[in-house]
Amino acid sequence: MTKAEKTRDFIVERTAPIFNMKGYAGTSLNDITAATGLTKGSIYGNFANKDEVALAAFDHNLHHNVSQIEAELNNHSSIKGKLLAYVSVYQSFFVGKISTGGCPILNTAIDADDTHPALREKALKAVLSWKKRIITLVEEGILNKEIKADYNPEQVALTVIAMIEGGIMISRLTNKVENWNLIMDSLKKYINNLG
Amino acid sequence: MTKAEKTRDFIVERTAPIFNMKGYAGTSLNDITAATGLTKGSIYGNFANKDEVALAAFDHNLHHNVSQIEAELNNHSSIKGKLLAYVSVYQSFFVGKISTGGCPILNTAIDADDTHPALREKALKAVLSWKKRIITLVEEGILNKEIKADYNPEQVALTVIAMIEGGIMISRLTNKVENWNLIMDSLKKYINNLG
DNA sequence: ATTAAAATATACCGATCGGTATAAAGTTAA
DNA sequence: TTAACTTTATACCGATCGGTATATTTTAAT
Numbered sequence: 001m002t003k004a005e006k007t008r009d010f011i012v013e014r015t016a017p018i019f020n021m022k023g024y025a026g027t028s029l030n031d032i033t034a035a036t037g038l039t040k041g042s043i044y045g046n047f048a049n050k051d052e053v054a055l056a057a058f059d060h061n062l063h064h065n066v067s068q069i070e071a072e073l074n075n076h077s078s079i080k081g082k083l084l085a086y087v088s089v090y091q092s093f094f095v096g097k098i099s100t101g102g103c104p105i106l107n108t109a110i111d112a113d114d115t116h117p118a119l120r121e122k123a124l125k126a127v128l129s130w131k132k133r134i135i136t137l138v139e140e141g142i143l144n145k146e147i148k149a150d151y152n153p154e155q156v157a158l159t160v161i162a163m164i165e166g167g168i169m170i171s172r173l174t175n176k177v178e179n180w181n182l183i184m185d186s187l188k189k190y191i192n193n194l195g
Numbered sequence: 196m197t198k199a200e201k202t203r204d205f206i207v208e209r210t211a212p213i214f215n216m217k218g219y220a221g222t223s224l225n226d227i228t229a230a231t232g233l234t235k236g237s238i239y240g241n242f243a244n245k246d247e248v249a250l251a252a253f254d255h256n257l258h259h260n261v262s263q264i265e266a267e268l269n270n271h272s273s274i275k276g277k278l279l280a281y282v283s284v285y286q287s288f289f290v291g292k293i294s295t296g297g298c299p300i301l302n303t304a305i306d307a308d309d310t311h312p313a314l315r316e317k318a319l320k321a322v323l324s325w326k327k328r329i330i331t332l333v334e335e336g337i338l339n340k341e342i343k344a345d346y347n348p349e350q351v352a353l354t355v356i357a358m359i360e361g362g363i364m365i366s367r368l369t370n371k372v373e374n375w376n377l378i379m380d381s382l383k384k385y386i387n388n389l390g
Numbered sequence: 391a392t393t394a395a396a397a398t399a400t401a402c403c404g405a406t407c408g409g410t411a412t413a414a415a416g417t418t419a420a
Numbered sequence: 421t422t423a424a425c426t427t428t429a430t431a432c433c434g435a436t437c438g439g440t441a442t443a444t445t446t447t448a449a450t
Contacts, residue, residue, distance in 0.1 A: 026220035162361030
């Protein structure tokens with residue numbers, strides 16, 4: 001790992017929460033230099049432009065989510081347990097610890113959908129990948145007889161994602177964990193009723 | 196209605212979709228003058244600053260939603276029918292007609308939550324008002340025996356809002372009405388199972 | 391039609407925007 | 421240790437940012 005690679009990672013690490021909170025247009029080069037303690041020359045020595053920093057920051061934020069989810073999924077053997085794991089992972093993102101601005105997929109989807117095609121594309125791929133992951137789980141659950149065969153895996157996946165993302169928006173806006181808990185109780189009931 | 200009041204409304208009308216699509220930081224004074232054909236002098240003759248335009252634009256977008264919803268609620272007599280009316284109204288926002296950037300509550304919540312307290316407050320109030328409206332409906336439904344008494348009205352309200360807002364995010368990002376329909380089928384099932 | 395007031399346009403402000411050319415400093419291999 | 425190379429800092433660019441003082445035009449009452 002060269003010095004430049006380390007600096008690149010450092011810049012991404014420091015700016016990722018800022019992009020997640022302020023969005024693409026709301027994050028300035030000045031924000032980036034302030035967060036890193038580096039100068040513009042150094043930023044542009046490691047990235048071609050602000051876009052590249054933003055895209056790398058999204059990847060970093062997303063990877064942070066995905067790795068935590070995959071780790072938690074491994075703690076459960078049943079399909080329902082794995083589906084419920086999403087709830088606990090996302091809860092940990094904004095309960096107790098310092099918030100870094102919520103779910104990067106949701107933030108980027110809303111921030112970039114009408115303005116920044118490259119970021120939008122990344123958010124889209126993240127949602128599709130998430131959907132696919134849940135579909136696979138549900139299909140396994142149906143084969144296992146853990147989930148009733150008349151459920152549409154795609155519909156289950158979309159419903160789970162919608163409730164989590166909608167729940168994040170509401171809970172962060174109202175700043176009430178109780179709201180998150182109520183919504184997630186509905187989601188848990190939905191998941192438990194799948195089979 | 197004075198000339199200035201008309202101009203004020205005109206400015207709000209023209210800029211509301213821009214703020215909804217690009218967000219607060221992403222919408223510039225130049226965007227505002229371009230959309231209205233007016234000059235900065237005229238804008239600042241009617242508004243103190245960009246904030247005031249943004250706040251008025253949010254109110255405009257919100258009112259547009261609320262009035263459509265209230266109209267649709269009046270078309271239904273049963274509580275479940277009224278709850279299902281939310282689905283059809285929100286569907287009409289991004290199916291068929293030119294999109295103006297999706298749900299203003301969701302957009303503003305994500306755009307402003309970490310950056311713009313005044314806008315954030317407006318989005319918060321809108322969600323709380325929406326929640327309260329659904330709670331009232333559910334409470335009426337319980338009194339009517341249309342909804343089982345063991346349902347928590349607040350939880351139902353939060354669940355409905357989460358699914359709609361999560362559904363909007365996913366459907367707009369993927370640009371697929373089918374996704375909206377699948378999520379809303381889950382929501383319809385949820386509502387029908389309330390009683 | 392005249393005039394006072396209200397509304398809009400012009401021209402400008404300093405600050406900040408993203409970005410870059412180039413010099414200085416730091417790193418690494420010989 | 422030196423020389424080649426990589427990385428970072430300095431100083432600057434034109435463009436755009438939000439905002440304003442003032443002049444011009446438009447409106448509305450007499």
